[in-house]
Amino acid sequence: MSTMGNSTNIFWxxxxxxxxxxxxxxNQKGCVVWITGLSGSGKSTLACSLSWELHTRGKLSYILDGxxxxxxxxxDLGFKAEDRTENIRxxxxxxxxxxDAGLICIASLISPYGKDRDACRAMLPDAFIEVFMNMPLALCEERDPKGLYKLARAGKIKGFTGIDDPYEPPLNCEIELNQKDGVCPTPSAMAGEVITYLEDKGYLQGFSS
Amino acid sequence: MSTMGNSTNIFWxxxxxxxxxxxxxxNQKGCVVWITGLSGSGKSTLACSLSWELHTRGKLSYILDGxxxxxxxxxDLGFKAEDRTENIRxxxxxxxxxxDAGLICIASLISPYGKDRDACRAMLPDAFIEVFMNMPLALCEERDPKGLYKLARAGKIKGFTGIDDPYEPPLNCEIELNQKDGVCPTPSAMAGEVITYLEDKGYLQGFSS
Known part of the structure; x- marks a missing residue:
């Protein structure tokens, strides 16, 4: 019998x-590919491209989109700091x-605070692959695929990451994607980089002999 | 752009x-097998047996245990009525x-309130299979695998389902398991009954031609 959080008499x-x-x-090893970055940095694009590339290789993935x-x-959650933390948790x-169920789980969330991402990493020792979409704010704002930067600049959204709420870049991510000579890699090139990492680390095979 | 619950500016x-x-x-169709019943009614036993039987057939399942x-x-949740509801939600x-990810998800929870189970059913039209472990309270209490009925009878646990908190039996479950002539079916017989249902409804095949 144990006492955990607000629950007592809980067994495992x-x-x-x-x-x-x-x-x-x-024939794969479950893990979490955690994609973090500003709104408009290409998280969802990478998540979709990666999911597709894995599928063509016969691998089962699932996207958890923020x-x-x-x-x-x-x-039930909003965008206050404690709600963001609970959202990430x-x-x-x-x-x-x-x-644990064996899937390659692709989590795609701004997840701006380092401590929240690190709490997730701590839950998943040896199975947490943090991918940082390190794109310049100016580029993200120019793309503004959801029109949110415009609203934030106009003061119609408060606490928008990158504008009036901080984004804390990862200090210890497994993969960092950025522009080369001012040019963004294509979605499939970015997915390819993640897949190479997964292959190298053995996530795309059952058991090594 | 949409407003959902406490969140605005959320896209799909x-x-x-x-x-x-x-x-x-x-080669299977994702669904939820929702096992409900009193503590000690055999929910976890069925969940484990079912998971094993599915695995031997090459099917991917995952147990969500309460x-x-x-x-x-x-x-963060306790056992007050609103916490129980949020737990189930x-x-x-x-x-x-x-x-959605394609797994046969086996949820094993007392889930005592009909309205909470029905809310889950409503989320999963055509993919919610409610299994009622209809075992007599006296049997569950005699088994008392976690020693909880004793604590509840002694007043050391408050709000214990079946003792001082109600269990509302399902009115429209897909499968009901109970004793035959005072004898409990074996775990594998119970799992077999669920598997027959899943087979009949096409959940264990990819596409019918």
Missing amino acids: QESPVGKLERRKLL DNVRHGLNK RVGEVAKLFA | QESPVGKLERRKLL DNVRHGLNK RVGEVAKLFA
Whole structure:
């Protein structure tokens, strides 16, 4: 019997089918690819391209998109600092379940605060791959795919990351994507970089002999 | 742009790999098997047996166990009525994501209130299979695998389902498991009953020709 958080009398139930069995079945190793960056930096584009490239290789992935999750699991949360933290915490916990289930979970969220990302990393030792979309604010603002920078500059959105709320760049990410000579890599080139990393680290195979 | 719950300026991001692609890849149709019943009614036993039987058939499943989830995603929640409701809501949302990802998600929770279970059913039209472990309270209390009924009878746990908090039996469940002539079916017989249902409804195949 244990006391955890606000719950007492909570037991841990072991499943007879574990990580190893699912790894064999799927021929891949569950993990979380955590894509962080400013709005407009290309997180969703990379997530979609990566998901597609993995699918063509017969690998099972699933995208946890920051916006989509706010339509469901996190619809009770807003954008205050503590709500952002709880948003990231829950996505981290769900991503952990997906990785445990054997999937390559692609989490795509601005996730501006280093401590929130690090809390997720701590939940997933050896299975957390942080990808930093290191694109200049000016580029993101020029793209403004959702028209949000305009609203933020006009003061119609408060606490917008990059404008009047900070983005803390990762200090220890596994992969950093940025412009080369002022040119952005293509979505498939960016996906390719992540896939090479996953291959090198053995996430795309069942068991090495 | 949309306003949903406490969030505004939230968009919906479509993934290029959808339900159908994952159904082909996994040769199964994502769904949620929601196991409800009193503590000690055999929910976890069925969940484990079912997960194992599915695995031997090459099918990918994942158990969302009520207790386990309270160690992670729902560790901020207790056992007050509104916390129980939020507990079930979040598990329902996560189960929906797993079903969308193509897994056979086995949710195993007391989930005592009909309205909470029905809210999850509403999230998952055509993919929610409610399994009612209809075992007598006396049997569950005699088993008392976690020693909780004893604590509840002694007044050391308040609001314990079946003792001083109600369990509302499902009115429209897909599968009801109970004793035959006072004898409980074996775990594998119970799992077999669920698997027959899943087979009949096409959840264990990719596409019918």
